[in-house]
Amino acid sequence: MADTDSYVKWAAALLGSMSAEWDAELFVLDTPVVVSGTQQTAAVAGSGLARVTRVAYDELAERLARERPDAVLVAARGPLVRVVTRLAAGLTPRPVIVSGLPGISIPATRKALVYRTQCDLFVLHSRREVREFAALARDRGMEQRFALTRLPFAAQAPRQVAAESGGTDLVFAAQAIVPRERDDRLRVARLLVRAAEADPSRRVVLKLRAKAGEHQTHAEQDALPDLVASLGPVPANLVTSTAPMSSALDTAEGLVTVSSTAAIEAVARGIPVIALDVFGVSSRLINEVFDGSGLFGDEDDVVARRFRHPTPSWLRDNYFHPPADDDLGVLLAGLVARRREGRLAPKPPLARAGGRVRDAWERKLVLGANDRSASGAAALAIGMPLRGVVRIVQRLRRPRAQAA
Structure with a gap:
């Protein structure tokens, strides 16, 4: 499911x-x-x-x-x-x-x-x-x-060498919440335009997970296509794609991302990568995994298309065992x-207060209108005011905790 x-x-x-x-x-x-x-x-x-x-x-x-x-x-x-x-x-x-x-x-x-x-x-x-x-x-x-x-889609990827496949695209794997801040996302948009202008004979492909109006696993603010369009005329060789990542990699010279799993898919196919580190390296950016990989690069590396292959020691410990x-x-x-054989031991859920009302509340929160149960509606009616009270109490306690 x-x-x-x-x-x-x-x-x-x-x-x-x-x-x-x-x-x-x-x-x-x-x-x-x-x-x-x-x-x-x-x-x-x-x-x-x-x-x-x-x-x-x-x-x-x-x-x-x-x-x-x-x-x-x-x-x-x-x-x-x-x-x-x-x-x-x-x-x-x-x-x-x-x-x-x-x-x-x-x-x-x-x-x-x-x-x-x-x-x-x-x-x-x-x-x-x-x-x-x-x-x-x-x-x-x-x-x-x-x-x-x-990773199944990496394990199934056809092995190829980008230089031999004839790929010429710089593929940028966009992420909904990495980077998160508008100024940082605008910086990515400027980088894509700059990379496209550096060589009009080769495409820069902005690979998206969804079209406008479609949902993603994480809600996106400041979509990159909108930010690119806000910068002025878009270079003809800067294009967007919502095709499967496997299709985008078919014509790739290299892949650029901050921390998308597409980097692993590209490495599996022998396609070089740049893990963009200009926003730092942190758990928030989900790019700490690339430490020691040799894949980190900056904006100048992207524009010059100085793609990299990962180090063998990193591969063995990270996705290529x-x-x-x-x-x-x-x-x-x-x-x-x-x-x-009837020997599968039950695994109880995490203990927490609220019982069945809590269960109905959690179900209603994740399913929204798709939960049409009476218990879900009742839990929502009870839970929303309670959550508001809890949040007020937490805000009041926070300054005291920080002072302590």
């Missing part, structure tokens, strides 16, 4: 990469940020997954009960993972519940763990990610089982065997 663009792409590629012994289907869940039909087509393209069905939340419990799946992959943002996992855990017999993150997941975060407390298996994509999440779980006293597998290290298939098969 998935809903947003990045999670649909990840789930489709992961399911499509599984061995033939698995009978896999993807439910695209109707939420306020669900992919459009165009986004869904692009996200599923090349995954090898044949069965994709759009499902309303009201239908989900019945569909799962009828399918009686051995395992359910909940591929979504954390709050929705918690809601759907709670639903799946109520099935009898309950399926193995799997979740994960669709791209670069360094640094490990407590929230990612908290939202997936009730999941049996947490999928990650590098030895470093597994190491850091396992350490965080130990430090927080949280029990979780982690599985390692290569040997396939033999992958253990997702083994761990998942073991959990399914336990389920079929």
